[in-house]
Amino acid sequence: MFNRRDFIAGAVGMSTLPFFGNFAFASTDDTKKKVRRGGTLTVAVTPEPPLLTSAFHSGAANGIVSTKMMEGLIAYDQELNLHPLLAKSWEWSEDGLSLTFHLQENVKWHDGAPFTSKDVAFSLMTVSKELHSYGRSAFANMIGVDTPDDHTAIIRLSAPAKYMMGIFSSYISQILPAHLFEGTDIRTNPYNQKPVGTGPFKFKEWVKGSHVSLVRNDDYWRKDEPYLDGVVFRFIPDAGARYVAFKSGEVQMGFDAVPVNELKGMKDSGDFIVTTDGGEYTAPIFLHELNTRRAPFDNIKVRRAMLHAINREALIKIVWGGIGEVATGPVPRTNTQFYNPNTVQYPYDPERAEELLDEAGYHRKKDGIRFTMFHDFLPF
Numbered sequence: 533m534f535n536r537r538d539f540i541a542g543a544v545g546m547s548t549l550p551f552f553g554n555f556a557f558a559s560t561d562d563t564k565k566k567v568r569r570g571g572t573l574t575v576a577v578t579p580e581p582p583l584l585t586s587a588f589h590s591g592a593a594n595g596i597v598s599t600k601m602m603e604g605l606i607a608y609d610q611e612l613n614l615h616p617l618l619a620k621s622w623e624w625s626e627d628g629l630s631l632t633f634h635l636q637e638n639v640k641w642h643d644g645a646p647f648t649s650k651d652v653a654f655s656l657m658t659v660s661k662e663l664h665s666y667g668r669s670a671f672a673n674m675i676g677v678d679t680p681d682d683h684t685a686i687i688r689l690s691a692p693a694k695y696m697m698g699i700f701s702s703y704i705s706q707i708l709p710a711h712l713f714e715g716t717d718i719r720t721n722p723y724n725q726k727p728v729g730t731g732p733f734k735f736k737e738w739v740k741g742s743h744v745s746l747v748r749n750d751d752y753w754r755k756d757e758p759y760l761d762g763v764v765f766r767f768i769p770d771a772g773a774r775y776v777a778f779k780s781g782e783v784q785m786g787f788d789a790v791p792v793n794e795l796k797g798m799k800d801s802g803d804f805i806v807t808t809d810g811g812e813y814t815a816p817i818f819l820h821e822l823n824t825r826r827a828p829f830d831n832i833k834v835r836r837a838m839l840h841a842i843n844r845e846a847l848i849k850i851v852w853g854g855i856g857e858v859a860t861g862p863v864p865r866t867n868t869q870f871y872n873p874n875t876v877q878y879p880y881d882p883e884r885a886e887e888l889l890d891e892a893g894y895h896r897k898k899d900g901i902r903f904t905m906f907h908d909f910l911p912f
Contacts, residue, residue, distance in 0.1 A: 567759055568759065569759050569760075570759075570760070570761050571760060571761060572760065572761055572762040572763065572764060573760055573762075573763050573764070573784055573785060574763075574764045574766060574782065574783050574784055574785070575596070575763060575764070575765050575766065575783065575784070575785045575786060575787075576766055576768050576774045576777060576778070576783045576785070576786035576787070576789045577593055577596055577597065577765045577766065577767060577786070577787065578593070578767060578768060578769055578774070578788065578789075579593055579767070579769065580593065580740070580741065580767040580769075581593040581594040581597055581598075582594075583724040583725060584597055584598050584601070584724065584725060584726070584727050584735070584738065584744065585598050585602060585706060585708065585723075585724050585727055586598045586599065586602065586702075586703055586704070586706050587602075587655060587659045587660065587663075587664070587705070587706040587707075587708050588659055588660070588663035588664045588665075588718070588719070590664070590665070590703060590704055592787075595703045596765070596787060597744055597765050598706065598727065598729075599702040599703055599706075599731070600731055600732065600733045600746055600763060601642075601727045601729040601731045601733055601734065601735055601746060602702060602706040602707070602708075602727055602729035602730070602731055603617055603618050603702050603706065603707060603729060603730050603731050604617055604618065604700050604701045604702035604703070604704070604705050604706055604707060605617060605618050605619040605622075605633055605635075605652070605700040605705065605707065606619055606622075606697070606700045606701060607701065607702065608701060610809065610866075611866075611868055612866060612867055612868065612869070614697060616636075617636075617702065618635060618636055618639065618647070618652075618707055618730065619633040619634060619635055619636070619685075619700075620634055620635065620636050621633075621634045622634065624694065627692070628689070628692030628693075628694065629688065629689050629690075629691070629692065630686055630687065630688050630689065631686070631687040631689070631696070632684065632685070632686045632687075633652065633684070633685045633686075633687070634683065634684060635647070635648075635649060635652065635682075635683040635684065635685065636683075636753060637683055638753060639730050639753040640730070640751055640753070641709045641711075641728050641729065641730055642727075642728045642729055642730070642734045642735070642749060643709075643712075643728050645709065645711055646682070647707075647709075647730050648679075648682040648683070649677075649679035649681065649682055649683060649684055649685040650679055650682075650710050651707050651708065651709060651710045652677060652679070652685040652707055653677035653678075653679050653685060653710075654708070654710035654713070654714055655705070655706070655707045655708045655710070656671070656674065656677050656685075656687065656705065657674070657676065657677050658714075658718070659708055659713070659718060660705050661674055663718060663719065664704075664705075666699060666704065670695070670696060670698075670699045670704075671696075671699070672693075673689045673690045673691050673692075673693040673696075674687055674688070674689060674693075674696070675688050675689065675690050676688040702731075706729075707730070708723075709723075709728050709729075712728055725738060726738065730753065731749065731752070732748070732749055732752050732754070732757055732758035733746035733747065733748060733749055733758065733760075733762070733763055734746060734747050734748070734749045736762070741767065742766070742767065743764050743765060743766045743767060744764070744765045745762065745763075745764050745765075746762055746763045746764075746765075747761070747762045748760065748761050748762060766782075766783060768783075771789075771790060771791050772791070774786060774789045774790055775789075775790040775791065775794055778790060778798070778804070792851070792852055792853040792855070793853055795853045795854075795855055796853055796854060806855065808855070808856075817859045817862065817864055818859075819859070819862060820838070820907075822835060822838075827903075828892070828894060828903050828905070829905075831892045831893075833888045833889070833891050833892040834888070834889065834892050834894065836878060836888055837884075837885040837886075837888035837889045837892070838885070839878035840878050840879070840880065840881045840882065840884045840885035840888065841880075841882055841885040842880065843880045844858045844859075844880065845858060845880065846880075860873065860875050860877060861875045889902055
């Protein structure tokens with residue numbers, strides 16, 4: 533998935549893995565007929581993650597690696613619809629103050645211990661709420677998790693918070709094995725370095741500075757999955773070296789893996805697939821946040837002039853190598869629940885931008901400059 537910054541370049545004919553494990557459930561009769569079993573996939577990842585769980589450290593590299601071993605309660609498809617994962621179903625109370633998850637049965641941790649609602653309660657209350665960066669925001673209204681039986685977890689809230697359905701994925705709210713973490717210093721627990729999960733792959737080894745190797749979980753609760761025998765995540769910090777690794781076949785898949793200027797050639801060669809599929813969950817948008825309380829952006833004509841002055845199509849073509857699309861607002865089109873395709877657009881029109889700035893009273897000075905502004909980072 534390449535979404536301006538991230539892409540997958542997979543050798544044609546090879547199986548591929550979704551970004552944060554959110555789409556692994558999706559399959560159709562057609563795709564099942566095309567499944568090729570066996571083999572080991574080598575994935576280029578950068579930077580090397582500091583640990584291999586994402587329960588309280590949700591960096592991108594953590595998510596790419598950890599979600600092949602660890603799982604959350606729910607998953608997303610490519611339209612960002614919710615689907616079961618460790619939770620097979622769920623329902624909200626009428627007052628919105630409780631959310632009941634009915635858990636999958638016959639799920640085992642990689643060490644053979646049974647997965648139960650105790651793991652969910654421990655992970656959400658002790659780990660997510662207390663240690664996750666979202667703890668004081670997304671998990672703020674969560675006041676308890678009841679476990680009436682091994683396969684039911686009831687989340688109690690101090691106030692309705694249906695937005696929480698967006699944070700129970702494998703990436704943000706991984707369920708950790710309570711029997712290995714409870715009563716320990718969770719941040720320094722050695723199982724952050726050698727995870728024991730419920731996912732399709734099991735931890736094999738982590739050679740620092742080199743790679744992480746995973747092997748197929750033969751007891752995975754989704755029968756007949758996964759299709760691969762193993763996955764190796766190689767840490768190659770230099771973009772040029774990653775490009776060489778792709779060209780030589782040492783690596784079959786990557787995220788933000790090669791220089792943008794190489795993408796078109798790789799795609800045109802027919803030996804690689806460059807795709808945006810799978811980036812829907814993150815869908816990064818580059819945008820300018822303007823201080824509308826101070827001049828010059830307190831004037832709507834200046835804000836409109838800025839929109840007309842930026843050639844976004846050229847940025848995509850030159851900066852991103854033609855991979856990407858012009859955003860129509862702060863909400864990506866992949867977020868179908870909130871995306872509005874009818875927002876007013878301001879096409880590239882430098883002449884109109886000049887007119888609006890004149891109307892706003894920002895005329896060109898002798899040096900050609902109308903005004904100066906401070907930008908807090910270099911976006912490209």
